[in-house]
Amino acid sequence: MIDIGANLTDKAFRQDLDSVLVRAQQANVKHIIVTGTDLEHSQRAVDLCSEYSGYLSSTVGIHPHNASSIQNSTVQQLAQIARNKCVVAIGETGLDYYRNFSPRLDQISAFETQLQLAVDLRIPAFIHDRDSNGELLTVLKNFPKLSAVIHCFTGSASLLQDYLQLELYIGITGWICDERRGQELYQCVNLIPDDRLLMETDSPYLLPRTMKPKPRSRRNEPAFLEHVCVALASARGQTVEHVQQITQENAKTLFGLDFGRLPR
Numbered sequence: 001m002i003d004i005g006a007n008l009t010d011k012a013f014r015q016d017l018d019s020v021l022v023r024a025q026q027a028n029v030k031h032i033i034v035t036g037t038d039l040e041h042s043q044r045a046v047d048l049c050s051e052y053s054g055y056l057s058s059t060v061g062i063h064p065h066n067a068s069s070i071q072n073s074t075v076q077q078l079a080q081i082a083r084n085k086c087v088v089a090i091g092e093t094g095l096d097y098y099r100n101f102s103p104r105l106d107q108i109s110a111f112e113t114q115l116q117l118a119v120d121l122r123i124p125a126f127i128h129d130r131d132s133n134g135e136l137l138t139v140l141k142n143f144p145k146l147s148a149v150i151h152c153f154t155g156s157a158s159l160l161q162d163y164l165q166l167e168l169y170i171g172i173t174g175w176i177c178d179e180r181r182g183q184e185l186y187q188c189v190n191l192i193p194d195d196r197l198l199m200e201t202d203s204p205y206l207l208p209r210t211m212k213p214k215p216r217s218r219r220n221e222p223a224f225l226e227h228v229c230v231a232l233a234s235a236r237g238q239t240v241e242h243v244q245q246i247t248q249e250n251a252k253t254l255f256g257l258d259f260g261r262l263p264r
Helices: 017-026 039-051 064-069 072-082 104-121 135-140 157-165 183-191 222-236 240-255
Strands: 002-006 031-034 056-060 087-096 125-130 148-150 169-172 197-199
Touching: 002 197, 002 222, 002 240, 017 222, 031 039, 031 240, 039 056, 039 072, 056 072, 064 087, 064 104, 072 087, 072 104, 087 104, 087 135, 104 125, 104 135, 125 135, 157 169, 157 183, 183 222, 197 222, 197 240, 222 240
Parallel strands: 002 031, 031 056, 056 087, 087 125, 125 148, 148 169, 169 197
Antiparallel strands: none
8 A cells, every 4th residue: 555645744743753654564555655735844754755765755845725935935945855856746735715824816826836846847746625616627727737636535526527537636535434524425436447546644634533443642644544445445346455456556657656665
């Protein structure tokens, strides 16, 4: 299995990251992509990749919450970080109209700038979309050469079809394990073609509710990706082994992964 989205630079992992990665390895997680959300966390993600060479890759980007902080110098620094060999995508970037921590026009501008950077560097984008009411799709249509994954998809079957028409990959998290909020997702993931499906934990967030017993800390981590895999297999009428295989191959294809070494 490959976890395409883990926030390993989060303070929740500051004290025991070595142990977290050992548990991930023991749980058959072959590779992890660390998510960048601003300049600081993007650089820290790249630094982690150097420390755990071969087992971690990273994205670099500016989350829509932080879009108003982008300046010309920010873009230049981001581009410099993105040229590191461990960087496999630009993001987390996108639009978030639910919280609107940054003005919408700033979000759109930052999103477009980062999509162009992804195109220029010939790497995919790692995309966040929350309540953009179709505006994100409108922006994406202006970048036909772009490859991308929709991170942490939680939307409707209709929105899913819109994404798939743009040939986007779809990232599924522990949201599918939530019997309260995840039922709509559970019922529509069978619409995702085998060659477009990816898995992620978004740890330390979105702890799978199907876990028994749950960790006392309530912290999610990459080792728990198997719970997402089991839920996906059930929802799609496929074996766990099949879901593991197709998602791993899709991650290798989209992100150009070439790995073998495991964490120290």
